Amino acid sequence: MTDLLIAMRTFVRLCERPNFSRVAAEMHASHTTIARRLDQVEAHFGATLFHRTTRRLIATPDADRLLVHARSMLDALDVAEQDFGPVRNQPSGLVRIGFTTALGLYYVERLGELTALHPALQLDCAMTDWQRDVVEDRLDLALRVGPVSDDSLVIHPLGLLARLLVAHPAYLERHGAAACAEDLLHHQCIAYAYGDVPARWTIDGRERVVGGTFRSDSSEAVHRAALSGLGIALLPAIRVRDDIEAGRLVPVLPDSVIAPLDILAVHPSHKRLPPRARVVLDFLKANFPGDRQGGAA
Known part of the structure; x- marks a missing residue:
């Protein structure tokens, strides 16, 4: 060059x-x-x-x-x-991906499959819960929770990610189980929220403002707070399944309907998606842990 x-x-x-x-x-x-x-x-x-x-x-x-x-x-x-690279049709080079924490940890455990297929790829994972600026942070791809109405971004729907209400068994022993969604108003709810914005949980089609003695803008902090018995948390199912199987967490209101998260992958509209990033996008779609959506761009 x-x-x-x-x-x-x-x-x-x-x-x-x-x-x-x-x-x-x-x-x-x-x-x-x-x-x-x-x-x-x-x-x-x-x-x-x-x-x-x-x-x-x-x-x-x-x-x-x-x-x-x-x-x-x-x-x-x-x-x-x-x-015109040394290996025709073999994607190579650096791909920077912006992940949310829960999905990032899920995908990181599987990226070995991608690099085994494409050893010339280099992956740089920027993992935060807030929405990073795709251009400023020089990201080739980023995950978003929909909807997204930014004309500067090309949107690729990935799918719907289930969420579960969970709590530590010791917390439920002290405070009792919630029999219905209205009971959550009388519980310590671990809010995942930013700044002064109140946390809102939509359960059984109705939105409720919840709160408690602890809140955080980090989903990992919310997860650990639930494991320590601070209250009831609403977390992605992929993050808590192992804890439920091991008895570290217990589902709360398991029969209630909780709206899933609509997960999207985005990239800047001013920049054509290079082959190396397209390979990663295809991997994200194929390995999405929830209900995958068809017809993506």
């Missing part, structure tokens, strides 16, 4: 994450090297692309104009490299 192409990749990343130090760490280069690459792009196009201060980089209108062309060029190059 020529020096200008490397410099253009650096420019795109600086637009997505305007911080010399962070981009330098990602690209395994020095701060000085990153600054020199940006100088090269500015000199080549005869434009000032960033206003630089001691604290931040501020993209100029010329940077916004060039970014459109740079992304299109680099995407086309990625596709060409895949087509």
